[in-house]
Each structure stands twice: as C-alpha cells, then as structure tokens.
Amino acid sequence: MEVGLLALFTYTGEDEMLEDAPFTIEQFYKFIGEKKLMAAKCNKCDTLLVPPRPLCMRCFSTDFSWVELKNRGKLLTYTVIYIAPPQFQSDTPYAYGIIELEDGPRLPGMIRNMKPEEIRVGMELVVDFDVATPQNWPQWPRYFFRPS
Amino acid sequence: MLGKPLVSIISAGLSRFGKIKGISGRELFVEAAKEAFERCTALDPKKDIQALIIGQMSESFEHQGHIAPIISDWTGLLPTPAVRTEVACASSAAALRLGILAILSGFYDIVMVGGVEKMTERTTAEATEYLAMAADFPFEQWNGVTFPGLFALMATAHMHKYRTTEEQMAMVAVKNHHNATMNPKAHMQKEVTVDQVLGSKMIAQPLKLYDCSLISDGAACAILARPEIASKYTGNPVHIIGSGHGSDTAGLYERESLTSMRAIKLATKEAYRMANVKPEDINVAEVHDCFTIAEIIAYEDLDFCAPGKGGKLMKDGTTMIGGEIPANTSGGLKAKGHPIGATGIAQLYEVFLQLTGQAEKRQVENCEIGLTQNLGGSGSSCFVHIYRRG
Numbered sequence: 001m002e003v004g005l006l007a008l009f010t011y012t013g014e015d016e017m018l019e020d021a022p023f024t025i026e027q028f029y030k031f032i033g034e035k036k037l038m039a040a041k042c043n044k045c046d047t048l049l050v051p052p053r054p055l056c057m058r059c060f061s062t063d064f065s066w067v068e069l070k071n072r073g074k075l076l077t078y079t080v081i082y083i084a085p086p087q088f089q090s091d092t093p094y095a096y097g098i099i100e101l102e103d104g105p106r107l108p109g110m111i112r113n114m115k116p117e118e119i120r121v122g123m124e125l126v127v128d129f130d131v132a133t134p135q136n137w138p139q140w141p142r143y144f145f146r147p148s
Numbered sequence: 149m150l151g152k153p154l155v156s157i158i159s160a161g162l163s164r165f166g167k168i169k170g171i172s173g174r175e176l177f178v179e180a181a182k183e184a185f186e187r188c189t190a191l192d193p194k195k196d197i198q199a200l201i202i203g204q205m206s207e208s209f210e211h212q213g214h215i216a217p218i219i220s221d222w223t224g225l226l227p228t229p230a231v232r233t234e235v236a237c238a239s240s241a242a243a244l245r246l247g248i249l250a251i252l253s254g255f256y257d258i259v260m261v262g263g264v265e266k267m268t269e270r271t272t273a274e275a276t277e278y279l280a281m282a283a284d285f286p287f288e289q290w291n292g293v294t295f296p297g298l299f300a301l302m303a304t305a306h307m308h309k310y311r312t313t314e315e316q317m318a319m320v321a322v323k324n325h326h327n328a329t330m331n332p333k334a335h336m337q338k339e340v341t342v343d344q345v346l347g348s349k350m351i352a353q354p355l356k357l358y359d360c361s362l363i364s365d366g367a368a369c370a371i372l373a374r375p376e377i378a379s380k381y382t383g384n385p386v387h388i389i390g391s392g393h394g395s396d397t398a399g400l401y402e403r404e405s406l407t408s409m410r411a412i413k414l415a416t417k418e419a420y421r422m423a424n425v426k427p428e429d430i431n432v433a434e435v436h437d438c439f440t441i442a443e444i445i446a447y448e449d450l451d452f453c454a455p456g457k458g459g460k461l462m463k464d465g466t467t468m469i470g471g472e473i474p475a476n477t478s479g480g481l482k483a484k485g486h487p488i489g490a491t492g493i494a495q496l497y498e499v500f501l502q503l504t505g506q507a508e509k510r511q512v513e514n515c516e517i518g519l520t521q522n523l524g525g526s527g528s529s530c531f532v533h534i535y536r537r538g
Binding site for chain 1: 272273274276277280286287288290291292293294296297300301302303304305308349350351352353354355399400401402406
C-alpha cells in the first residue's frame with residue numbers, strides 16, 4: 001500500500017512538475033542544474049520574468065507559468081575582469097557580459113571557451129550549463145555563455 | 149526665480165582623506181565633526197543638534213555595525229538620536245535628503261548629517277568583495293561581477309554606441325588628479341598624464357587602475373538648519389534649493405539603457421524643477437566619478453550635454469576649473485578619494501567651500517549656484533542636490 005502511494009506521488013507528468021515548481025530564484029537555479037533556461041511568464045501581461053518573481057513588476061499579477069527559453073542570444077556589452085573577489089581570483093582574467101536572449105530577457109554571466117580578444121559586441125552566444133555544485137553558499141549550479 | 153531654501157547649511161566638516169593607518173571610522177568622524185563645530189561658534193552642539201543621520205555602506209570593513217549611536221556618542225552628542233542610512237555609495241546623500249525632510253517635516257530645527265567609511269585596512273580582494281555586495285547577488289555577484297566590471301560594461305557599451313574613447317575617459321582622471329593637487333585634504337595630491345592612465349594596470353577592460361576611484365578612509369558632516377533660524381548661527385550660509393532622488397533595478401542587466409542611468413535622470417529632473425534652475429545656471433558641480441566613464445555619463449544625464457557628447461565635453465575643457473561648468477574641483481572620488489559612506493556629504497563640503505569663497509587655490513570665480521550628484525551601486529540609486537549662496 002505504502003509503495004503504491006509513493007509511486008502515485010512520484011509518478012507525475014512533466015507538466016504537473018512544472019506547475020508545482022515555485023516561482024523563485026532557487027527554482028530558476030534548480031532548472032539550471034537540469035540544463036534548462038526557464039522564465040516565469042506572467043499570465044496576465046505576458047511579460048517574461050528572468051529571474052522569476054512572486055509579483056509581476058509590470059501588472060502586479062501573481063499568476064505565472066514556466067516557459068523554457070531558447071538558449072541563444074546576442075552580446076550587448078562585455079568586460080574582462082582582472083581584479084576579482086577572493087572566490088573568483090583564480091579565474092582571472094575572465095570575460096563577463098550581458099546578453100539579450102532571442103526570447104527578449106537579458107542575462108549577465110561569464111563568457112567562457114573563447115579568447116577575450118575575439119569577443120565582439122553584437123556577436124551570437126549560447127547559454128551553456130555547468131551543473132557541478134559549488135562549495136560556497138548558496139551552491140547554485142551556474143550557467144555561462146560560449147560561442148555557438 | 150530660484151526655488152526657496154529647503155534648509156540652510158550652517159557648517160560643514162571633512163576629515164583628511166587617504167590611507168589613514170591606526171585611526172578608526174568613528175575617530176575620523178570626530179575629526180570632521182570637530183571642524184564643523186569650530187566653524188560655527190554660535191552653535192552649542194550638545195544643546196542645538198536634535199538628530200544625527202549617518203551614511204555608511206558596509207559594516208564589513210571594520211566589523212562594526214550599528215554605527216549611528218556610536219557616532220552620536222563619540223561626537224559628544226549623546227543622547228541625541230541617531231540613525232544610519234544605506235544606499236551603497238550614495239549612503240550619505242541619502243542622509244542629506246532625509247535630513248532635509250526631517251527639518252521640512254517640522255520635527256527638527258537643526259540636524260547633523262554625515263557619513264564615514266574606513267576601508268584601507270582590508271586587502272583589495274576583500275574590499276572588492278564588500279563593494280560588490282551592492283550589486284544584484286543572484287545574477288551579478290554569483291557570476292563574478294565586480295564594481296569596476298559593471299562600469300566597464302557601461303564603458304564598452306558607451307564606446308560602442310557613441311565612439312567614446314579611452315583617451316577621453318583618461319582625461320577625466322587627469323583633470324580630477326590636477327584639481328586634487330590644490331586640495332590639501334585629498335587622498336592623492338598628484339598629477340597624472342593621459343599616457344600614465346592609458347598605461348596603468350588593467351582592472352576591468354577597458355577600465356584601468358587610473359580610471360578607478362580610490363579605496364580611502366574618510367568622514368564628512370554638515371549641519372543643517374531651518375532657513376528662518378540660519379542667521380542666528382552664521383552670516384555666510386549656503387541654502388539647499390533642490391533635492392532629487394531616483395531609484396532603479398539592482399541589476400544593470402535589467403535596465404533598458406546601458407549607456408545612461410535612469411536614476412540620475414529622475415533625480416536631476418526633480419532637483420532642477422524644485423530649484424528652478426537649468427544646467428547652464430550651475431557654476432560648480434561635484435559629480436560621481438567612481439570610474440571615469442561614470443563622470444562622462446553623469447554629464448549627459450545631468451543635461452550638461454546631449455547623450456553621447458560627454459567625452460567631447462571633457463575634451464573641450466568645459467568642466468575644468470576656468471571652464472563653464474567646473475566639475476569635481478575637489479579632485480572627485482577619483483583623486484580626493486572615495487570612502488563610500490562619506491562621499492555624498494564630502495561632495496556637499498566642496499560645494500559649501502566654493503559657494504562661501506573658501507576653496508583657496510581651486511576657488512571658482514563668481515560662484516552662486518552649485519550641484520552635487522551622488523550615485524549608489526551601478527545606478528540603482530541617485531541623489532542630486534542644488535545649492536545657492538546665502
């Protein structure tokens with residue numbers, strides 16, 4: 001009986017899983033750990049929220065759905081960081097930029113797998129995932145940008 | 149007609165700025181407060197000052213939170229009530245804004261506002277980490293951004309959109325370092341050349357060491373009074389006639405523009421309207437040059453010039469002493485120094501000296517109207533204040 005109940009609770013379709021997922025920053029990073037770039041879509045005004053929020057900043061709605069975003073975007077601006085906080089010092093110099101995703105929202109992050117001198121404003125980059133669990137709080141897996 | 153005085157500055161004080169070994173933040177604040185008390189002999193601080201509002205960015209530098217009552221105690225003002233304000237690098241301009249509101253509300257007649265930060269006992273990596281806390285944590289800090297990094301993102305975007313050059317940014321540093329040679333309290337009283345700036349160590353491309361403001365120790369304070377009673381305390385007051393405040397998202401990536409800051413524009417509009425002044429009326433300005441690109445963007449968002457023309461305004465010499473709108477006569481954050489929590493009131497202190505004719509070698513001629521612009525974070529907060537000679 002117990003086994004049956006457990007099975008009932010764990011066997012759910014993906015859509016139901018999504019419905020249960022809270023619209024939190026924590027959940028955004030749980031999806032990153034599953035190599036998914038997800039946004040909360042406001043069911044009232046259609047705004048895509050990255051990160052998800054408990055309240056739509058445009059229309060005050062609290063009614064959202066999860067949508068998976070295409071992991072492609074255009075580089076709006078970038079820098080190469082030489083002096084970093086202690087936890088990033090061993091990565092220096094590292095490139096960091098802001099991309100505008102094909103679906104609209106913007107995302108900041110590290111640009112990896114390319115030489116800093118090859119980076120150009122306007123270039124196409126893809127969002128990739130580093131699912132290793134970092135040791136320091138809050139242990140969120142990381143996404144990063146790389147050339148396609 | 150100019151806007152009516154909101155409050156009057158009856159005195160102000162500034163500590164030395166720099167790497168001040170062996171002196172804590174509270175002790176530095178006393179240095180600033182002592183100057184303000186000595187400037188205003190008609191004031192009985194213990195009796196007359198009714199409240200203290202103190203800006204400080206981070207308790208991490210000195211492992212000391214709850215700084216406000218400590219400042220009240222160490223300046224000899226206890227039991228005068230005290231509170232701390234925090235909006236990153238604009239923490240003490242926030243104290244000023246709230247000081248103005250406290251007097252306008254009718255609660256108080258005389259309020260002391262100020263700010264302090266003691267930063268230099270920490271390593272550069274530690275300071276970089278504490279400063280980065282003013283950026284959005286989940287997306288910016290977590291991905292390794294730094295404050296120079298955020299302004300570098302704006303610099304890259306500005307260079308891309310408007311063809312602003314690294315030379316134009318370097319000229320901001322050259323100007324502000326030159327001005328600091330005439331300010332005995334400045335952290336770095338040393339000239340630099342464009343080539344030295346361009347050749348200095350890379351911090352966050354395209355920003356180099358000399359594009360960045362200094363990690364400094366320092367404190368600043370001002371004593372505000374209801375305008376009707378200011379003449380009891382000084383014959384030479386400075387009136388604040390405009391105050392503006394704007395807020396924006398924590399994350400730079402969440403903003404519509406990467407080359408202009410909405411918080412500056414909103415604060416500017418509010419302050420100009422209240423003071424009934426136009427940019428061309430400003431005789432002296434202290435603007436937030438945490439990085440050289442920030443001063444160039446500030447020129448544009450303060451309407452000193454059109455969008456994209458900030459680099460040219462710098463190159464034309466308009467903002468040098470002797471130009472139409474001298475900016476950062478004190479040396480700015482760049483060379484006078486940037487003890488974060490003290491900066492907003494330190495800007496006020498320079499305008500106070502200029503409008504009362506006490507700026508000595510760097511005195512701007514015929515100084516009637518001044519402006520300060522203090523930015524928090526990468527543009528999440530901004531305060532603009534307008535001053536006139538009493």
